[in-house]
Amino acid sequence: MRKLKTSELLPGMILAEDIYTYNDKRILTKGIELTDNLITRLEFYSILSVRVEDEMASSKSIDDEISYFEKLRSSRNYIEFKVHFDHSVDSLRLKLEKLAEGNVDLDVSTLLDSTLSLIGTAKGSYNIFDMLHNMRQYDDSTYAHSLNVALVCHVLAKWLNMSEADVNLATMCGLLHDVGKIKIPDEIIKKPAQLTADEFALIKTHPLEGYRMLETQDINEHVPKAALMHHERCDGSGYPHALTGDKIDKFAKIVAIADVYEAMTAPRIYRGPMCPFHVIEIFEDEGLQKYEPAYILTFLQNIVNTHLRTRVKLSNGETGEVVYINQNALSRPVVKVGETFHDLAKEHDLSIEAIL
Ligand SMILES: [Fe+2]
Ligand SMILES: [Fe+2]
Structure with missing residues (x-):
């Protein structure tokens, strides 16, 4: 048996004690297997820690x-x-809060080293993107978001065959891209309802705020530029300066893709992470002219390729295997169901609903 913070709980863990609220109402019973919903319920009742069994329930029934x-x-x-990851988010929070207070020199190499060592632990049978999606269910702070974006930047820069120095620089740009948000009240950043025009105008100051915080630091010039330009879009539809493609910093373009991918895949309480094929479909529908074409295509192709030979569920309820990626319709591969091949690029009424 061990005691864990509620933020460290995972679906599949077995509760080792009854859980009561402060006014003695029992909300969960010993022996129950935790699910996303039950963990959310513990958070709802502000239960800070619970005891769980050492064994995971899911380990005996994975099918x-x-x-x-x-x-x-x-x-x-x-x-x-x-x-x-949780540890890295905490240390990023401390460093950025100090930076926001002013007059501190950012320790760039320590920040980078801890992020690179986190990437080292991500090597395994699961796709780092899928691990990141799941992480977001537990922490939606600017810091967790920044760390996620940094990791996506790292992977994207590698896919783009950048030098090691540039891969590290892209990672740094991702880590610090939203630092200006520290200057904006948390109630606005985390507001669950739609923002008013004034609130939105305030949010839009974060690129410039971030630039100002970073430009005085002893840091590569692309880092403050990425903070300033990560909401610019190649077609001129972005902010704060509505810059077009060739005026936007190369590293800001990498951060822009990582940032929007992160935002789109953010899981909600009422559903798990979005199916990657759905995310790619949205990018294909509305994103291609907004991002650097070579970067966005490399990004989407590589994500899709990690799902070749994956089992998927189709919108008609059938299950099959992704056997061929259509380079012109990345979200609509060929799926083999039994002996039948469904080319989703041609069969428009069918789509991939989930990865199994
Ligand atoms: Fe931002
Ligand atoms: Fe962001």
Whole structure:
């Protein structure tokens, strides 16, 4: 038996004690297997820590009935990654808060080293992107978001065959891209309802705020530029300066893709992470002219390729295997169901609903 913070709990863990609220109402019973909903309930009642059994429930029953993401969340690889991730978020929070107070020199090499070692723990059978999606269910702070974006930047820069120095620089740009948000009240950043025009105008100051915080630091010039330009879009539809393609910093373009991918895949309380094929479809529909074409295509192709030979569920309820990726319709591969091949690029009424 061990005691864990509620933020460290994972679906599949077995509760080792009854849980009561402060006014003695029992909300969970000993022996129950935790699910996303039950963990959310503990958070709702502000239960800070609970005792769980050493064994995971899911380890004895992993089969096709358990979704891909549930399997991922009970894997050792993910659990180790999550512990390391939470630790990195805490240290990033401390460093950035100090930076926001002013007059501190940012320790760039320590920040980078701890992020690179986190990436080291992510090596395993699961796709780092899928691990990141799941992480977001537990922490939606700017810091967790920044760390996620940094990891996506790292992977994307590698896919783009950048030098090691540039891969590290892209990672740094991701880590610090939203630092200006520290200057904006948390109630606005985390507001669950739609923002008013004034609130939105305030949020839009974060690129410039971030630039100002970073430009005085002894840091590569691309880092403050990425903070300033990560909401610019190649077609001129972005902010704060509505710059077009050739005026936008190369590293800001990498951060822009990582940032929007992160935002789109953010899981909600009422549903798990979005199916990667759905995310890619949205990018294909509305994103291609907004991002650097070579970067966005490399990004999407590589994500899709990690799902070749994956089992998927189709919108008609059938299950099959992704056997061929259509380079012109990345979200619509060929799926083999039994002896039948469904080319989703041609069969428009069918789509991939989930990865199994
Ligand atoms: Fe931002
Ligand atoms: Fe961001």
